[in-house]
Each structure stands twice: as structure tokens, then as C-alpha cells.
Amino acid sequence: MNAPNLPLRVLIVDDEAPARRRLRDVLADCADQLPADIAGEADSGLDALDQVQQQPVDVVLLDIRMPGMDGLECAAHLNRMAIPPAIIFSTAYDAYACQAFDLNAVDYLLKPVRADRLVRALSRAHRLNATALEHLREAHPKARTHLSINEKGHIVLIPVADILYLKAELKYVTVRTPMREFLIEESLSRLESEFGDAFLRIHRNCLVASMRIREIGKLPGEDEGHFLRLDGLNECLPVSRRQYSALREKIKSI
Numbered sequence: 001m002n003a004p005n006l007p008l009r010v011l012i013v014d015d016e017a018p019a020r021r022r023l024r025d026v027l028a029d030c031a032d033q034l035p036a037d038i039a040g041e042a043d044s045g046l047d048a049l050d051q052v053q054q055q056p057v058d059v060v061l062l063d064i065r066m067p068g069m070d071g072l073e074c075a076a077h078l079n080r081m082a083i084p085p086a087i088i089f090s091t092a093y094d095a096y097a098c099q100a101f102d103l104n105a106v107d108y109l110l111k112p113v114r115a116d117r118l119v120r121a122l123s124r125a126h127r128l129n130a131t132a133l134e135h136l137r138e139a140h141p142k143a144r145t146h147l148s149i150n151e152k153g154h155i156v157l158i159p160v161a162d163i164l165y166l167k168a169e170l171k172y173v174t175v176r177t178p179m180r181e182f183l184i185e186e187s188l189s190r191l192e193s194e195f196g197d198a199f200l201r202i203h204r205n206c207l208v209a210s211m212r213i214r215e216i217g218k219l220p221g222e223d224e225g226h227f228l229r230l231d232g233l234n235e236c237l238p239v240s241r242r243q244y245s246a247l248r249e250k251i252k253s254i
Contacts (some may be wrong), residue, residue, distance in 0.1 A: 006035075006037050007035040007037040007124060008034070008058045009037050009056070009057040009059070010035075010038055010039060010057060010061060011038075011039050011040050011052060011053065011057045011059070011060045011061070011096075012038060012040075012041045012165075013043075013045070013061065013062045013063055014043070014066070015043050015044060015063065015066040015067060020043075022111075022113060023118075024038060024041075026113050026115050026118050028098070031121050034119050036059075039055060040055070041235070044066060044067070044068060044069065045073060046069055046070030046157075048062070048074055048078075049074060049077055049157070049221055052085060056087060056203075057083070057085050058086060059085055059086045059125045060075075060078065060085050060086070061090055062075060062093045063086055063090050063091070064090070065091070068145055069144075069145045069146065069248075071089055072136055072137055073142070073144045073145065073146070073213045074220065075089075075156055076133050076137070076144075076148075077146070077148045077157065079133060080150045081155060084127050084128075085127070086125035086127050086128075087106075087124070087128050088108065088109060088121045088125055088127075089101065089108040089110060090109045090113060091110065092110070092111070093110070093211070097199065100136055100139035101136070102133075103214070104136060106128060107125065107126075108121075128130065143160070143161055143195055143198075146158055146160060149183070149184055151185065156182070160181075160195065162177045162178065163175055163176065164178065164209055164212055164230050164232060165207060165209065165230065165233075166188060166191055166199060166207045166208075166209065167188075167205055167206045168188040170205070174185075174239060176233070178206060188207065192207055195207075197210060197250070198211075200213075200251075201229055201238075201247075202243050203238060203239065203240045203243060204239075208228065212231045212233075213251060214230055214231045216229075216247065226238070226239040227239060
């Protein structure tokens with residue numbers, strides 16, 4: 001957060017221009033009670049991430065329902081920053097659907113946003129913890145568009161559409177794209193559950209992008225050995241005997 005008595009630096013994130021204008025107006029109405037500088041506006045989660053990394057802010061007013069990367073995913077990526085901003089979600093969900101936010105002590109604003117509610121939220125804005133975000137994702141499940149890592153103080157996004165395979169190695173998962181490898185600290189089984197049939201298990205420690213499968217076959221001179229090749233990758237990936245038959249059936253249906 002900013003130093004005491006200094007205006008809060010606020011980023012407004014919403015894919016709808018009228019909603020962003022509404023928040024600007026309400027912030028202006030609140031200026032006497034809680035001074036705030038609008039550091040910028042973003043119309044998508046990707047734009048918000050880019051802006052926050054270029055110009056740090058104290059608070060992000062973050063819409064939840066946005067095309068592509070939604071607010072919950074954006075918040076999870078922002079939380080990987082060395083000094084993440086405070087997050088206040090804005091949402092059109094009804095009160096019943098907001099129970100997940102209340103249970104996890106995460107502040108949110110119901111649209112249309114009222115001035116008194118905004119002042120209260122900004123005055124107690126705080127950074128989110130990873131556990132609270134995880135619970136929110138479980139309550140409002142949607143597969144991420146990107147994975148992310150913090151690399152030399154910068155958030156690097158990995159588009160899920162670019163991933164060739166995910167391979168578990170000790171406590172990390174190797175994420176392979178056509179360009180390079182990344183290491184993330186996530187569970188392979190959780191990734192499999194989140195992304196469904198977009199990734200298929202070929203071995204107990206490996207998932208591959210189903211739409212990238214180029215060839216599957218038997219290794220020469222091996223009774224039970226099978227392999228798989230992916231578009232954009234020269235190496236052969238081993239396919240376990242247990243997964244081979246199920247994998248062939250799934251490929252036929254793709």
C-alpha cells in the first residue's frame with residue numbers, strides 16, 4: 001500500500017467502458033473522504049498485468065467476468081509479483097453468489113458501485129493470499145488461459161494454447177512450449193483436472209496437448225514400448241502400456 005496520507009494509486013479494470021467511467025466518477029465523488037489517483041484503465045486481464053508491471057499501483061479494481069483472462073485468473077498472476085497490489089473485485093453477482101468472497105475475507109463491490117461502499121473497500125484494501133484465491137477459483141471454476149512464473153522480478157505468462165506437454169519432476173512441473181521450458185510449482189493432477197481433454201495423460205508423470213499429437217507408435221525391438229510425437233517437438237515421448245490403449249481411443253475421437 002501507499003504511504004499514509006498519500007493518494008492511493010488505483011488501476012480500473014473492466015471490459016465495459018461504461019463500468020470504467022462509473023468507477024472513475026465514484027472515485028471522484030469519494031475524493032474528500034479518501035484521495036485516489038487513477039493510475040490507468042485496462043479493458044482486459046492481460047492489459048492490466050502489463051500496466052501494473054510497467055507502473056506499480058496500490059489497488060486494482062478488478063472486474064471478474066471478462067472475456068479471455070477473467071479477474072480471478074488475473075489476480076492470481078498479479079499475486080506472483082514481488083510486491084503485489086491490493087485487489088478489490090467488482091462483480092454483478094448477486095449476494096448469494098458472493099458468499100465465497102465473504103468466507104475468504106476478500107473484498108468485492110457489487111455493481112452498480114456505491115460511493116460509501118467503495119470508500120470502505122479502499123480504506124481496508126489488502127493483498128490477497130494464495131489460499132483465498134484458490135478457494136475463489138474452486139467456487140467459480142474456469143480454466144486459466146495462461147500459466148505464469150516470476151522470472152527475475154517479472155511476471156512471465158505462458159499461454160496454455162502454446163503448451164506442448166506438462167511433465168512432473170520432483171516438486172515441480174516442466175512446462176514445454178515450442179520455444180523453451182518453464183518450471184512451475186503446481187500439481188500435475190490438478191492441471192489435468194483443470195484443463196480436461198485439452199491435455200491427455202501418456203504416462204504417470206506426463207500430459208500432452210491433445211491437438212498437438214502428430215504420431216503414436218511402437219518402439220522397434222520393444223515388446224511393450226510405445227512412443228508419441230508432437231507437432232513442434234522433435235523428441236519422442238514414452239507412452240506407458242497402461243495409457244496406450246486409452247490414448248488411442250481418445251485420439252480417434254478428437
